[in-house]
Every structure is written in C-alpha cells, then in structure tokens.
Amino acid sequence: MTTVNGSWVGVGFLETNATYGWSSAALRTADWQVWPQGFNANVLTSNEVLVRLDTTGSQWKTAMYQGGVQIGSTFTYATNPTITYVGFVAEGPAVGSVSAFKLTAVSNSPTFATWASTNAGGQAANLDWDNDGVSNGVEFFMDAAPGFTANPGLNGLKAVTWPNGGNIPSSAYGTQFVVEVSTDLESWEDVSLGNLDENTDGPGGSLSYTVSGPGDKQFARLKVTPN
Numbered sequence: 001m002t003t004v005n006g007s008w009v010g011v012g013f014l015e016t017n018a019t020y021g022w023s024s025a026a027l028r029t030a031d032w033q034v035w036p037q038g039f040n041a042n043v044l045t046s047n048e049v050l051v052r053l054d055t056t057g058s059q060w061k062t063a064m065y066q067g068g069v070q071i072g073s074t075f076t077y078a079t080n081p082t083i084t085y086v087g088f089v090a091e092g093p094a095v096g097s098v099s100a101f102k103l104t105a106v107s108n109s110p111t112f113a114t115w116a117s118t119n120a121g122g123q124a125a126n127l128d129w130d131n132d133g134v135s136n137g138v139e140f141f142m143d144a145a146p147g148f149t150a151n152p153g154l155n156g157l158k159a160v161t162w163p164n165g166g167n168i169p170s171s172a173y174g175t176q177f178v179v180e181v182s183t184d185l186e187s188w189e190d191v192s193l194g195n196l197d198e199n200t201d202g203p204g205g206s207l208s209y210t211v212s213g214p215g216d217k218q219f220a221r222l223k224v225t226p227n
Contacts, residue, residue, distance in 0.1 A: 050118065055080075056166060056203060065118050074145075110167060112226035115140050125226055137224030141177055143167050143203065159210040162222050164202030173199055177224045179209045183217055191220075 050065040060081075063074040116122050116136060120129035125137030134149045142149070143165020152160050168176050179191040193199065197208040212218040 052118065053083075112137070112140050112167075115167065119146055125224055135224065137177075137226055138162070138222050140167050140226055141165065141207075141222065141224045154211065157210060158212075159197055159208055160220055161198070161206050161208040164200065164205035164207055166202035166205070168224070168226060170199045170201045170205060170207075173207075176226050177207070177222065179207065180221050180223050181211070182219045182221075185219055188221070188223075 052063055052065070054061040054063075060077045061074050062077075112125060113122075116125075116129075120127075120136040120139070123129045123136050125135065125140065127136055128134065129136050130147065130149070132148045132150075134144070134151050139149050142163050152162050154160050164170065173193055173196075174190070179196065180188040181191055182188045191209055195209070197210055199205075199207050207222070209220055211220050
C-alpha cells in the first residue's frame with residue numbers, strides 16, 4: 001500500500017470510549033494505534049503486517065511489524081481501553097489492496113519462535129540479533145525491549161540477577177534455562193536449583209545467583225534453550 005498526495009493509512013486498535021465516530025480526523029489521534037503514515041511515503045513493503053497488542057502488563061502496549069521488523073515505536077496506553085474496532089483505515093488517494101485479515105489471540109507466554117519473529121529477526125536462541133552481547137535466548141527470558149540490552153553485572157554482594165520477564169516459568173529451570181559457572185571460561189557446570197538465591201516467575205520475577213567468595217575465581221552466565 002502506498003500513500004500519495006498527503007493521504008495516510010492507519011492500522012491497529014480503537015478505544016470504545018472515544019466521543020467521535022469512525023472518521024479520519026478522529027483516527028489521527030492517540031486513540032487510534034499503531035501507525036498513521038503519510039507524506040507521500042511508501043508505507044507497507046511486506047506481504048504480511050502484524051499488529052500486536054500486549055495485555056500482560058499493567059499498561060497495555062501495541063506495536064506494528066512488517067517482515068519481522070518493528071515499524072515506528074511501541075505505544076503504551078495511559079489507560080487500558082475497551083476496544084471496539086480492530087482493523088485498518090485510509091484517507092485520501094491511498095492505493096493498495098488487502099487480501100486477508102485475521103485476528104488471533106495468543107498465549108501470554110509466547111513461544112520463542114513467535115517472540116524471535118518480531119524481536120530477533122527469526123534467529124536462533126544462541127545468536128545475538130542486535131549485537132549487544134546478550135543472546136536472543138537471554139533477551140527472551142528477560143522479555144527485553146527491542147534494541148540494546150545490558151548484560152546484568154555483579155552487585156556489592158557478588159550476586160548477579162536476571163529479571164524474569166514472564167516468557168519462561170521458573171519451574172523450567174534446568175530444562176529451558178540454567179545458570180552456569182566456570183573458572184576458566186572453557187568448562188562450564190550447571191548451578192543446582194538449591195544453590196540459587198532466587199528463582200521466581202515473571203513478569204516481575206528474577207533469577208539470582210551469588211558467585212564464590214573472596215579468593216575464588218568464578219564466572220557465571222545464563223544459558224537459555226527455550227521450547
């Protein structure tokens with residue numbers, strides 16, 4: 001779909017508590033998400049467009065993707081809406097066609113493949129899509145936002161903590177994720193569940209481990225092998 005002569009298109013969700021009708025002027029406002037676009041721009045270049053509404057947090061978020069790459073920024077609702085309309089709209093001489101439209105509810109805990117398709121270019125868990133030094137699998141575990149992700153460091157007590165973003169339950173420790181330790185960065189051993197400081201479910205949970213005491217050299221890392 002292409003917009004010409006200042007026309008525009010929008011794709012996303014519309015709140016029911018809006019005081020206006022289904023009009024183009026109203027749809028330019030923040031109630032209409034995700035993405036109005038115009039200015040003679042080439043809008044959609046992929047055969048498939050995904051609009052994702054994330055209702056897992058206290059404030060809902062929505063974002064748009066084409067070809068597995070996010071377009072624009074994620075929108076966070078100040079007040080979670082009751083949604084009446086889901087779809088697309090165009091104003092002016094926008095040209096194009098829509099061959100199919102599908103609305104699908106997905107689990108609050110997405111599979112890694114689903115997450116990777118929109119956040120990591122479809123790459124495997126052991127790779128690093130955004131080259132920030134944190135593997136795709138670890139970013140999935142933390143439910144990290146797109147872009148640079150900081151690798152957690154040690155605190156003053158020599159404990160390292162990874163936030164559990166809710167994509168993998170704490171009960172999957174040892175099967176889908178595990179803390180590993182090494183003294184030489186070559187041979188790695190799993191840390192037993194009983195030796196963890198904390199392992200709680202997300203969102204808002206955390207995985208924490210304290211490395212060996214003074215005089216001992218020990219490295220720690222999180223290995224994630226999601227289903």
